[in-house]
Amino acid sequence: MKKSLADRIEQYIKVLISRSEDKSIEIQRIELAETFACVPSQVTYVLSTRFTEKDGYLTESRRGGCGFVRISQFSCPYSEGFVDNPPLFQIIDELKQSKLLNEREAEMIKYISINSCRDLPYEYKIKVSEGVGKALKEYFAY
Template identity: 35%
Template sequence: MRNISDIIEKYLKSILHESPEGAIEIQRNELAEQFSCVPSQINYVISTRFTLEKGYLVESKRGGGGYVRIRRIELPGANSLHTYLHQMISDEIGQTAAEGLIYQLEEARFLSRREAALMRAAISREALMVKLPYRDQIRARIMKAMLISLLG
């Protein structure tokens, strides 16, 4: 069985996918009530699974009429994807940002599940056992080479 965080994430992604504006506005308390959990569980899901690195912009307003707005940031089309990736990766990239970018590319179907898994393995701290900042520089080079090869 999936845990409550996975269920909440899946629900939010499904309503976000159905939204014509590519954005949703939710009330933490109402969502917590719907899933029989505490509002901090909703905060946890949003703060860990809907990050900028993963392609989401989150705005929130606390208080009585508070809300959370989640907006999906779309990757550029195939024509300008190379420029976008070059800017995002630059000369170095940390593991969290790299994994977020791979996640975005997989979600947008630029990468298959298997290609994304191979990339994550190749750029992991465990595979790149070098000190910073060299690790982030090597990770950037590996990512660029792999993406050029995969995306043409």
């Protein structure tokens, strides 16, 4: 079975990342497009759909003449970062069990924590999660 262009671009990038020491690469969209004889928007499509935080990748791009795309692979114990962050949720659940929070308050804090960070990069989500957990502990002298 013949692979699609998007599949081939994805595989190529994954090989480059796996061969790098720090699991991070910098590439130029135009060079990658030339390598695969396609338009740069095809490369952009692959990057935006196959190299996401959910898939374990951080991408940073700069457009223009000296533009680049930096792709870093990370290992994350939680598939979607903040949403499934057990340390924060564990603190909230313990506060609920201790009767310091009721069910509604606990769910509201979880909802606000998740939704206020929806568009942030993964590393910021973790910092916010840690900050919320610390603030809850301080507030309740936990």
